[in-house]
Amino acid sequence: MTLSLHLRHDFPSAKVDVTFEVPSPGVTVLFGPSGAGKSTIVLAAAGLLRPTDCRIAIDGQILADTAAGIWLPPEQRRAGLVFQDAKLFPHMSVETNLRFGLRRAPPGPIRFDSVVALLGLDRLLARRPHTLSGGERQRVAIGRALLAQPRLLLMDEPLASLDSPRKAEIVPYLIRLKTTLRLPILYVTHDLDEVGRLADSLVLIENGAVAAYGPVADVTSRASLALAQRDDAGALVECIVAAHDTARQLTRLDGGGATFWVPLIDRDIGRACRIRVPAREVILAGRPPEAISLHNVVPGLVRAIAADPVRRTVVVEIGLPSGALLARVTPDAVARLGLAPGEPVLALIKSTSIEVLGGG
Amino acid sequence: MAILTAWILARHRFPGHAALNAFVHLPLVLPPVVTGWLLLVLFGIRGPIGALLHGWFDIRLVFTTAGASLACGVMVFPIMVRAIRLSLEAADPGLDMAARTLGAGRWDRLVNVTLPLAAPGILAGTIVAYVTSLGEFGAVVTFAASIPGETQTLPLAIYAALQIPGGEEKAATLSAISVALAVLGLAASEYASRRLNALLGR
DSSP states (O other), rough: OOOEEEEEESSSSSEEEEEEEEEESSSEEOOOTTTSSSSHHHHHHSSSSOOOOEEEETTTTEEEEEEGGOOHHHHOEEEEOTTOOOOOOOOOOOHHHHHHHHHSSOOOOOHHHHHHHTTTTTTTTTOOOSSHHHHHHHHHHHHHHTTOOSSEEESSTTTTSSHHHHHHHHHHHHHHHHHHSSSEEEEEEHHHHHHHOSSSSSEEEEEEHHHHHHHHHHHTTOOTGGGSSSSEEEEEEEEEEEEETTTTTHHHHHHTTTTEEEEEEEOOOOOOEEEEGGGGGGEESSSOOSSSSOOOOEEEEEEEEEEEETTEEEEEEETTEEEEEEEEEEEHHHHTTTTTTEEEEEEEEGGGGSEEEEEO | HHHHHHHHHOOOTTTTHHHHHHHHHHHHHOOOHHHHHHHHHSSTTHHHHHHHHHHHHOOTTSSSHHHHHHHHHHHHHHHHHHHHEEEEEOHHHHHHHHHHHOOOOHHIIIIIIIIIHHHHHHHHHHHHHHHHHHHOOOOHHHHHOTTTTTTTHHHHHHHHHHHHHHHHHHHHHHHHHHHHHHHHHHHHHHHHHHHHHTTTTO
């Protein structure tokens, strides 16, 4: 099943023209710099902004098709929207806020008690919005949107106004939400960490256009994209917990057709697990090194080399049997190793520099 | 009526917006006597509206208590509209958008989101308007005359007292009452809007 969206809108100073199709249910992250058009997409999906040309369909169900004259207004569209700053009704208690959409929605599968449990809201129900912390407010806003029985959940930088401890407090709820409720979710952010933890699909938006979209592990491991040139760039690899070596305090993860050793993690064998391999932590080699503390020597083929002339570095995309890694090295290293697309190479990765992000 | 007008002026843009706005504010800038005279023309027994009211419902406004109320109402209408409109415009439009995505239609949003949020302004505006209406002079005297016990407002009574030799004492008492009412009204309006704003967490 899919969520497909096409939108074209001409603002006086900018143009937005995007088209993408992603699997539903699942979290699709719209990623890009501010002003790139992400919020326009969310507002149009909610029905609050009517673009010149727009078509939105979920599993064949059409929410908007301006060419055919179909435009469900927001109050009939059932697209839940979570704003950056919660937008709770200040004159209502938390419980009344939560029930606002529930009372106006047709009967649906999302029950009051399960949302309260899912988001840990039981102790907040009688409180007033202005007595809540930013993180609590955002959880209530998410619950309120969910209880309106949405066909599509839209989240416009829901964590952007929170400090890092508050973000860390909410992210686990979002992960639970994504695994418990089978909903298509469009999630706007410019935080790469949220991409790694939450995204199933990634849509890169630049200057009002789609630069790339697809499964998050694919899009984050393409050297040709601007995303790969960021300081905090890194490929995501979907893995499965393969074995625990308690004696050596290590866990083996299989993913992308390769094997990764990481410090022992507390996760059952056979469970899905996503890792992030920061590009600047990857060393390239022609021959396996000896007498070294390293655990991960991953063989692959050079797929692409993208230069970053500003920082005088290059990003090398290393193809694995199914997937890819990124490595940020100097042009000199590329020359010395004689790297070129199609050449074999070894990626050396410290087990401690692999970020285990959980998942599925 | 003031709430509806304020809502229309605050949240809608349409041809004639400026004209409606100007019309609503007319009583504020016109000399009150002119307003009273215009009311007399419109609502007098031979006036276009007054004749209908008299013919159909046997309602006579000129020189009656109801007429005095109408004159007061027209005079303070812009004060109320301004207060309510200000508080409507101060409300976060994001809350209205949130209510829309949660399935609330136009009237639903007006009743359950917009008006409760504007409640401090509405209440404060109402109290100020009421107190101001107690002090109406020009429009009332023109439209409803000054009949003691029927259409005589406080300032009319004070004026009348001053016309009679030895009426200074009565005038002073009435003036004191007038000052007390004004202070009380302002305090009440301030208190009410503070309490409501505290409830809204502002």
